[in-house]
Amino acid sequence: MNLDRAVMMFAALVLLVSLALAHWAHSAWLWLAVFVGLNLLQASITGFCPAALLFK
Template sequence: MSVDRAVMLFAGFMVLLSLALGIYASPYWLWLTAFVGVNLMQASVTGFCPAAIVFKMLGLKPGVAFS
């Protein structure tokens, strides 16, 4: 798995998790959904993605988006 795919998988998981927590625990968890969305937009504009850095340190091979 490449860093790009891992970042997308992680972001999707976090969105689904925060939506489930927002429905079943507290609506304040929806702020996590907003944070993930803002982080994705920021990464697309700047090319800086903290999750990509972590996945690189874990040994995943770089993809084309976060090389």
């Protein structure tokens, strides 16, 4: 698995977990989904992905 796929998988898992937690635990977990979405948007614009640093 290359770095791009690992980052996308990590983002998808965090997003799905945050949505599940928002559904079953507390709606404040939706802020984690917003944070992931904003990071994906930022990475698409700037080309820099903070999560990629974790996988290097």
